[in-house]
Amino acid sequence: DGGITQSPKYLFRKEGQNVTLSCEQNLNHDAMYWYRQDPGQGLRLIYYSQIVNDFQKGDIAEGYSVSREKKESFPLTVTSAQKNPTAFYLCASSLAGGFNNEQFFGPGTRLTVL
């Protein structure tokens, strides 16, 4: 089956710890994205990548980092510099051409900082 996988589904971390969220896709999509969703709100873009080895900051990149070493993988690290990291994190991918195309989302990771 083609799709996007994110792991883990639920993640708990202590304040001051970095944590990495996994995102893998086998859709052969060039573009990948990370969003943050807070309760009752829309999606806010953290980072996106249009091609391997290249990525750009979105609206709320502070306290986050990404890498795009492989086409199918786009991991997100939530660093201790992120002041309020508890949220629902969604990874998405699309065909080349980025935001002009339908985005396919993974099931998400719910991060809770204790």
Added chain:
Amino acid sequence: GQQVMQIPQYQHVQEGEDFTTYCNSSTTLSNIQWYKQRPGGHPVFLIQLVKSGEVKKQKRLTFQFGEAKKNSSLHITATQTTDVGTYFCAAMDSNYQLIWGAGTKLIIKP
């Protein structure tokens, strides 16, 4: 920065009643996409509108893009329990990024 305003935030309907959500922008939009997110789930693409005045239908769902390409609507006729969820619009801004509306939550009254 550019914003897309989506209203209402919530809509409570009896099963069988209609539902409508609206997205508005102060600037002209290149295109607009609509997504549905079921409770506890992830957004799923419904449709993309590109042309001025465009109207598209998917069974009981009707999507419209305004003549000035500054607003859009999603109308559901005769809601069913399977329609429950949050409906988001997302529009491409001048920087070629998607700007998401805050969503409208469709709630079916028991």
